[in-house]
Amino acid sequence: MSYKNYINNNWFESESGKTFKAINPFTEEVISEVQASNETDINKAVEAAIKAYKEWGHMTPGERRDLLRKLAAKSLENAEPLAKTISKEMGKPFKEALGEIDDLAEYLEYYSELARDQIGRIVAPVDNESMSLVKYEPYGVVGCIIPWNYPLSLMGWKLAPALAAGNTVVMKPSEITSLSILHWTEIVGDIMPAGVINVVTGYGDEAGEALVRHPEVPIITFTGSVKTGKRIAKISAKNLKKVSLELGGKDPVVVCDDADIEVAAKGTSWGGFVNAGQVCTSVERVYVYEEVAKKFTEALVEEAKKIKLGDPMDELTDVGPMASLSQFNNTINKVALAKKQGARVLTGGQKDKRFKKGFFYLPTVFDRISSDMDIITEESFSPVIPIQTVRSMEEAISLSNSTKYGLGCTVFTKDLEKAMKAADKIKSGTVCINSPLMENIAAPFGGMKQSGIGREHGTEALEEFRQAKHIFIDYNHENKDWWFNNEKPS
Secondary structure (H helix, E strand, O other): OEEOEEEOOEEEOOOOOOEEEEEOOOOOOEEEEEEOOOHHHHHHHHHHHHHHHHHHOOOOHHHHHHHHHHHHHHHHHOHHHHHHHHHHHHOOOHHHHHHHHHHHHHHHHHHHHHHHHOOEEEEOOOOOOEEEEEEEEEOOEEEEEOOOOOHHHHHHHHHHHHHHOOOEEEEEOOOOOHHHHHHHHHHHHHHOOOOOEEEOOOOHHHHHHHHHHOOOOOEEEEEOOHHHHHHHHHHHHOOOOEEEEEOOOOEEEEEOOOOOHHHHHHHHHHHHHHHHHOOOOOEEEEEEEHHHHHHHHHHHHHHHHHOOEOOOOOOOOOEOOOOOHHHHHHHHHHHHHHHHOOOEEEEOOOEOOOOOOOOOEOOEEEEOOOOOOHHHHOOOOOOEEEEEEEOOHHHHHHHHOOOOOOOEEEEEOOOHHHHHHHHHHOOOOEEEEOOOOOOOOOOOEOOOHHHEEOOEOHHHHHHHOEEEEEEEEEOOOOOOOOOOOOOOOO
16 A cells, blocks of 8 residues: 655655655554655645645635635544554554544634634724724745644644635655545545645655745744754745744653642653653653652652553553654663663663564653753653652752753642742743643643744634735825925925
């Protein structure tokens, strides 16, 4: 089986004829061949999107809303087969994969209505005989580069507001999870006018970079690593191209001395190990008050030991395999380095030997941590949680702010004053109190510092995909005193 590129509502093989293999991380078997596209394929997709924009961009918001609702409904009707594809290609438990389809449908419905709500505003005039209107207009073609850890959910984060605002899209999925997006496109693609949605698969340095470089793609939205985000920003700067970058994180958890330890341990365990730690807002550091450190650490270790790894299609499975061999090896290397630097493994710290195949790594908890260790300073994207003790909220805040990242953080406390102090002082795009990894589609999501530029979710996401135009109307059609007076005195 080989999937093709989806361009202008038709399926095409890559011009090069090259493909790459999609691997099931549970069985390590090849499940499909995917097109390894290049600049020629990207150009074809952009050309189709430009042509489609002439119609799509001038539809009424209500007309676009109706089509986006159809996408949402069709997605929900096919939730189970789509979720199976996600589980098969990246190892995510089926029950979690189903949640992605629900999320996607919600994004499509939410932004279809939000974009219809207003397309501009009237601002206060400069005098009583004029009017200033602000009109929101789409950019044109949006280049969407989609990550692998939540392929359909994070596709929706970009696709829904971009389309609702009146743009057309060219999507480049991750090579790890191309099948999920292609399968979705196969199911819903014919709902949309030709060329509105285009999908081109391939590697980042070929297809992805060609999309970023294309002179007629005025905006790029990307989720991924800081390294790649910086490269995208550098390339885009040559054409003053707008970028929206949701990048890496090293999210801290602060466990205060008044926290409910059971709640904090269970929440931290879920926040650090769900999706095998492959979440940009995963719990990647814990700062726990000395007074409760022993009790919390013991509770967290026990929670980690309870997690059931296994077949993604088994309803009893909590965590599946890591999504790829590269992610699996990255975890092995991260843990080895932490051990070498002096960290102590309290549980886990190795692959799960119960499985002869599959990229399974045991949930891992470290202590004896110092702030200069790689496991503290660099994103791991792995099921690994290091613990450090602190003596005060001031110390916890200082350590939380000590990395280059600022995506999210969580504070466990019953004290509102402590919670709000942390929320005010910790530099992160999202602050969660007593419940990690919480998002709200109506609230903005994004990072500070090197965790990104721009915002997804909420009205802020819609604004990423449209630009404001000022229209000034003078309805007193007369000469103005400040214009040049060409009548010279004799």
